[in-house]
Amino acid sequence: MEIDCTSLVLNVTSQATSGEDPSVNLFREYLRLRTVHPEPDYDAALRFLDRIAEELGLPMKKIEVCPGRVVSIMTWQGTNPALKSILLNSHTDVVPVYQEHWKYDAFAAVKDAEGNIFARGTQDMKCVTIQYIQAIRRLKAEGRKCMRTIHLMFVPDEEVGGHKGMETFVKLPEFQKLNIGFALDEGKLTKNLTRSIINSFLDFREKEKHRSCFTLGDVTTVNMTMVKGGVAYNVIPAEMDVSFDLRIPPTVNLQEFEEQIKKWCKEAGEGITYEFAQKHMNQNLTSTDDSDPWWKTFSTTCKAMNMTLEKEIFPAATDSRFIRAVGLPAIGFSPMNRTPILLHDHNEYLNEQVFLKGIQVYENLVPALANVPALPCDT
Numbered sequence: 034m035e036i037d038c039t040s041l042v043l044n045v046t047s048q049a050t051s052g053e054d055p056s057v058n059l060f061r062e063y064l065r066l067r068t069v070h071p072e073p074d075y076d077a078a079l080r081f082l083d084r085i086a087e088e089l090g091l092p093m094k095k096i097e098v099c100p101g102r103v104v105s106i107m108t109w110q111g112t113n114p115a116l117k118s119i120l121l122n123s124h125t126d127v128v129p130v131y132q133e134h135w136k137y138d139a140f141a142a143v144k145d146a147e148g149n150i151f152a153r154g155t156q157d158m159k160c161v162t163i164q165y166i167q168a169i170r171r172l173k174a175e176g177r178k179c180m181r182t183i184h185l186m187f188v189p190d191e192e193v194g195g196h197k198g199m200e201t202f203v204k205l206p207e208f209q210k211l212n213i214g215f216a217l218d219e220g221k222l223t224k225n226l227t228r229s230i231i232n233s234f235l236d237f238r239e240k241e242k243h244r245s246c247f248t249l250g251d252v253t254t255v256n257m258t259m260v261k262g263g264v265a266y267n268v269i270p271a272e273m274d275v276s277f278d279l280r281i282p283p284t285v286n287l288q289e290f291e292e293q294i295k296k297w298c299k300e301a302g303e304g305i306t307y308e309f310a311q312k313h314m315n316q317n318l319t320s321t322d323d324s325d326p327w328w329k330t331f332s333t334t335c336k337a338m339n340m341t342l343e344k345e346i347f348p349a350a351t352d353s354r355f356i357r358a359v360g361l362p363a364i365g366f367s368p369m370n371r372t373p374i375l376l377h378d379h380n381e382y383l384n385e386q387v388f389l390k391g392i393q394v395y396e397n398l399v400p401a402l403a404n405v406p407a408l409p410c411d412t
């Protein structure tokens with residue numbers, strides 16, 4: 034009997050590490066996708082997410098907000114779709130690495146003997162993406178039903194300011210149609226020029242460093258991150274560019290802060306100018322008052338899991354700023370305890386047990402939020 038070559042299906046799958054929790058295996062597979070700036074492989078991420086949507090039996094919507102920049106959304110319809118929905122947001126892109134400073138290939142997702150998984154994105158924020166997915170997978174497998182519709186949203190370009198991602202998307206009718214009532218996004222949980230202008234910024238930095246503040250999120254941080262210019266060792270440059278990364282708490286008056294920058298430039302002398310590469314002026318805050326039903330539900334559910342919450346203004350920016358700017362509440366949260374904060378740092382890693390615990394946290398949080406009874410915002 035002739036074997037018809039078309040019937041010989043070669044079944045080659047990426048062999049899962051034997052005995053490894055399937056969620057960890059999925060996490061490591063996602064970490065290996067090189068969605069790293071300056072040229073993130075977003076197509077690989079979309080193929081991966083398409084497969085997940087298939088597996089979860091959820092419809093997947095894709096909106097190309099800009100050429101080559103797609104926002105994708107998996108939707109788990111609630112029993113009362115008229116109510117406002119819950120958004121579980123995550124970004125698919127990651128920041129570049131200085132590979133020479135890493136113990137392992139930053140995209141191999143090596144797991145060491147302690148179960149620490151090393152890769153760019155382990156903390157920021159591919160862990161959260163897979164934790165959302167696995168929590169929903171389990172809830173659906175248990176036959177659970179939630180009142181409120183849940184949208185899992187995957188956005189590009191968060192790490193370069195979100196301009197071709199969330200910032201554009203929140204203005205589109207497709208965003209309005211999501212009918213969002215409350216959003217979860219990344220955060221962190223911890224159980225624990227010329228010379229003159231450079232001097233002005235760095236002197237300010239020193240002053241801020243010595244303010245007695247509760248958390249980093251309460252101070253304006255200043256980091257000199259780029260210096261450009263000059264053409265030769267022995268030529269005085271016609272111009273120099275110095276870039277500062279300023280993270281300003283929503284409690285600071287931005288108009289006054291900009292006046293201060295103008296003053297520093299004037300003091301520095303002729304020809305010293307400034308411009309903003311990114312400037313986000315909205316300072317909407319999300320209520321974390323116990324009288325707020327979303328916060329109340331979020332915080333009591335965390336407490337029920339013996340998690341002590343330390344509320345803080347996050348010292349970085351996330352895409353949630355665009356969601357808050359359109360008047361919606363958004364809490365930044367990543368279940369990543371007992372873990373050194375290595376976002377954007379060398380040797381970013383996450384322990385597989387901490388990762389797995391995070392799925393259980395969402396298995397409790399997601400239904401709690403998706404079953405918040407009808408609110409004034411729902412009418």
Ligand SMILES: N[C@@H](Cc1ccccc1)C(=O)O
Binds near residue numbers: 195
């Ligand atoms: N999460 C990124 C978002 C961002 C990118 C670029 C500029 C500003 C903010 C960060 O905090 O660094």
Ligand SMILES: CCCCCC(=O)O
Binds near residue numbers: 158191192
């Ligand atoms: C966990 C949040 C990290 C800061 C936002 C970002 O760099 O993506």
Ligand SMILES: [Zn+2]
Binds near residue numbers: 128157377
């Ligand atoms: Zn980041």
Ligand SMILES: [Zn+2]
Binds near residue numbers: 124157158191219
């Ligand atoms: Zn992030």
